[in-house]
Amino acid sequence: MESKRNQEQWNPDKRGPKGFAAQMGDEASSEPQSPPRPQPAGGEHGMDEAVVREMGYQFVDMIVEYWKGLEGRRVYGPLSPVGLDEMFKESLPEQGAPLAEVLQEVRTRVFPNTMAIGSRRYFGMMNPAPMPVAVFAEALASAMNQNVASWRHAPSGTAIEKRVIRWLCDLFGLPETSFGTFVSGGSLANITALKLAINRALGRHLSQMDRGGPGQDIAKLVFYVSSQGHYSFDKAVDMLGIGRNQLRKIPQDDIFRIDLRFLEESIQADMAAGRKPACIIGIGGSTNTGSIDKLDKLAELARRYDCWFHVDAAYGGAVILSEMYGPMLRGIDQADSITVDPHKWFYMPFSAGGILVRDGDFLRQSFLVHPEYYMEKTSDGAEEPPEDRRGFHLGDKVNFFQYGVQGSRRLNALKLWMAFKMVGRRQYAAWVEKDIELARILAARIRRQDDFQILGPNTLGICNFRWQPQRPGGGSFTPEETDQLNRELQETVENDGDAWFSYTMLNGRVALRVNVENRCMGQSDIERLMTVIRRTADRILTTK
Template sequence: MIDKIAALEKIARQLEPDDTTRQELTKQVIDHTSDFLSVLDHEQAFFQNTEPENRDTLSEEPESMDQLLQFLRNQVEKDGINAASGGHMGYVPGGGLYPSALGDYLAAVSNKYAGIYFPAPGAARMENMLISWMNELMGFPPTATGNLTSGGSISNLIAVVTAREAKEVKAKDFDKLVVYLSDQAHHSLQKALRIAGLGEAQLRYLPIDDELRVDISSLAQTIKADKSKGLIPFFINASLGTTNTGTIDPIGEMSEIARKYQIWFHVDAAYGGFFQMLPEIRKRTTGIEHADSVTLDPHKSLFLPFGTGAVLIKDLTSLYKAHRYTADYLQDLVDSDSEVNAADVSPELTKHFRGLRMWLPLKLFGLKPFRAALEEKLLLAQYFRNQLQQIEGFEVGPPPDLSITMFRYVPTDGDANAFNEKLIKSIQDDGRIFLSSTSIHGKFWIRVAIVVFRTHKSKIDLLLDIIQEKVQELSS
C-alpha cells in the first residue's frame, strides 16, 4: 500500500505545477488576453462560425496550453456574440471589466469560501460591505441586508421566497395569492414564483401607457376587488428599467399603494439599479426606499462580468426564516454578532467568492468613472434616437428612460413587421454591431441597448451608418 500511495502521489503532484511552469502558463494566458483586448475595438460584435461544430472531448493525456488557447480563440471567442465588444448592443449586455477578471483570479487562487464568516471573516466582511453600499444607494436603512447572487433570476427567487415567509402564507392558500405586474416584467419573476411553489398564484397584468410604463390608475380598485373575493394581494412588482425598453415604472405611487394595503413591494432594478448613482435618475425613483426588496445586476449597469447579481432585503428575520439552516458538521462555527453569513440568506451554500470581482474595480477606479460611464450611456441613447428621427422612414419608440431605445423602419409599401425582421437579420449577419429585437403589442421593434462600458459615440455613429446601409440594400 505504501508503494502504491507513493506512485499515486507522484502522478497527483502533476496538479501542482512548479513556480517556473506556473509563470509560463500565466504568461501564455496573459498574452492571449492582451491579444484579445488589443483588437477588440476592431473585431466583430457577432461571429457566425462557418466551421463544422467541434465536439470537444476529454482524455487521459494532457494537451499544451498553446493548443487549448487556440481552441478557445477559434471555437469559443470567435463564435456567437462577442459580449466584451462595445458593438454588443443586443439584449441587456454586461461589460467584463478587466480588474474583475483579476479579482476572479485572486479569488480562485486563494479559494476562500465566503459563504460563512468563520472560515473567511475578511471575505464575508467584504461582501457585506458591498451589500451595505448598495442598500445605501437604494435608500435602505443600515439594518437592511442582502446577498451577492449569480444574477437577477436567483435574486428574484430569493425575494419571492422571502415574501412568502414574511406574509406567512400557507400552502392551502397559494391559489388565493395575487401578484401584480405588467407584461413588461422580466419573465424570471414568473419563473421564480413557479420554483417557489407559487405557480398557482394569480397574476394580474397591469396595463401599460403610451410610454410603456405601468398604468396604476386602476391598481387600488383591482386590489380592493380581489380582497372582496377572498383573495390575498401578495406581491407588487415594479421595474427600474424593463429589459424590453428600459422603462422606469411609477415606483413612488406603487410603493404608496403597497404600503396602504400591506403588500410586499419588489423593485426589479436588475438593469437600471446602478443608474441610481446619477442624481437625475434618483429624482425619478423616489419611493424605492420603501420597497421590501430590490434586485440588482452588477453585471449589467456596473459593467462587471456575467454571474454577478444582488438582492437587497429589508427584513432580515424573514430572510433567515426562508433560508437559514444548519447541520451537525457545522457545530464548530462561531458566528459574528455584526456580520451576516451569505449561506444563511440564499439558496446557495458553497459559492464563488464573487465579491472580489466587484470590490477590486470599485476600489481601484473609484466611483467617479462608473458614474461618468452611466451618464454617457444615457446620452448616447438619446443621441441615437435624435439622429434616427432625422432620417426619413424611421419610427422610434418613446424617449428612453435609461440607455435602451428602439426603432423600426416603415417602408412606403409592404409589411413593416416583415421588413424589420429582415433588417435585424441583415444587421446581425453583418456582424459589426449586434442588436436584438422584440415585439410589443403586435409591433416588431429593433432594440438598441447601450450598456457595455466600451460603447462610445464612434460605435453609435457606425450603427447609424449600418442601419441606413442595410435599409438601402433591402429596399432595392
C-alpha cells in the first residue's frame, strides 16, 4: 500500500491536530519513515542579497514616510485603549504574509495611532526626536546582534562601549578610576546607584556575600532625596529590600531645589536616633521643572556625613556638553555615581541609559559573578574561575555582565558612538543651548500674558506656567476651579491635535509644563505654540 506521503507533495507548513502523522497517513504510526529534511530559511526570511536589499529599501521608505508626515498630522489622539485593543485583536497567524502586506498594516494601523514624538509640535516628556544616524545605527546593531554581556560575543562592541563610557566620564570630570555601563534607562541606573550606596555603607560587595547577610544593619540605612526626585527611587528602595520610610523626601526651596537646611537637620536627627545616613541624592534636572540642586553643596554634606553621593542627571546631564550652561552642574564631578540618559537630551532613540561610577572597580566588585560557562582559563590552561583582578582600562578585557544587573545586552553604545563621531561635541552643545533659549523665549511670551504666570525656574528646556483667568463677568475663580481650567486647557489642545504638552503638580496646584527637546525646532515653533495656547484659552473662557 502506497502511503499518502508518496501520493501528495510534502507541505512543511501544513498543520493538523495529529501534527506529523496527519500528513503521513495512518501508516505513519506503523511504518518507519524518514523525517522531512530540514530546509534553511529562504526568500524574505533568508539572507539572499537582492531580497534583503529590497526589504531594506522598503523599510527606509517607511521611515522617511513616517517622519515626513509628522507635521501634517495630529500630534496625538483622540485614542481609546478599547478601540486599539480591538483593532489588534487577532489570533497568532498560522501562515505568514508577504512583507508588503505587513508593512501596509503598519502604515494604516500603527502609524496613525502613535504619539508624534518627533514632531516640532510635541512638547511633552523627555522623549526626543531621534537622530537619523542613531536610528540606522539601531539597524546595524540588530544586524550584528552582538551580546555585549561578554567580550567574546562582542569584541568591537565592548571596545566601543568602553570608549563611550570614557567619553562620558571625562565630560563629567570624573577621574581615571571611574567607569560605568549602559543600562535600559534612568530607573535602572538609579537602582544600581542605591545598591552601590548600600554596599559601601555596609562595607561589603557581592563577592563577600557568603560572609553573612546584612542583617539588621540594612534597616538602619537612610537615603535622602528632594521631594522633586524621580519615582524610580521609590521603586529602588522597595526592590533593594529597604523600607520606604528609609527614603527621606526633603522639602524643596522656592525654585524646587532640595532645601539644604532641612536636609542637614534630617541627617542629624537620623544619626541621633541611631540610624546611618547612607546616600545623598542630588537632582541634575528634575522631570517636573528642570530644577538643578546645589550639587557642590550636596557633595560637601556627603563628605561631612560619610554618605554616598549620587546625582540623577538623566535629563539635565546633557548640559555638560555646553561651555555656556555646563557650570549649572557645578559639583557633579564630585559625585560617586551619576545617572545619564542619552535617550533624552542626546537625541538617541530608546533605549540608551547609563550609570557612571567614580570607583569603577567597586562597581565591578558589586556585581562580580563567575558562571560555570564563563570559560576563563588560568595560565596553565585549567578551566576554573581564577582570582579576577582585571579592570576596565586600555587593554583590559571587560565582560559587562559583571558591571550591572543585566545579562544579555544590546549594543546600545553604537548609536551614541556614531552620533558623537558624526556630530561632535560643539554641535551637540549648540543644539542643547538652542533648546534652552527656546524655552526662555516661551517664558518671555507667557509673561506678556496678563492671565498667565510663570512658576518654575526655567533653567533648562522646561517651562512651567499656570493659567489664572478672571471670570468673564468679573471676579476670580477659586484655586480648585483654576486647577480644572488648566487641565481643560491641556486636554483641549491635546484633543484638537495642534500640539502636545503636559500638566503637573507644583506646590499642590496644577501647572502646565512645556519641554523643548528637539534639535529641529525653531522660534517659529514656539510662536505657533503660544498662538495655540492663547486661542484655546480664549475659547474655553467663552464657555464659562
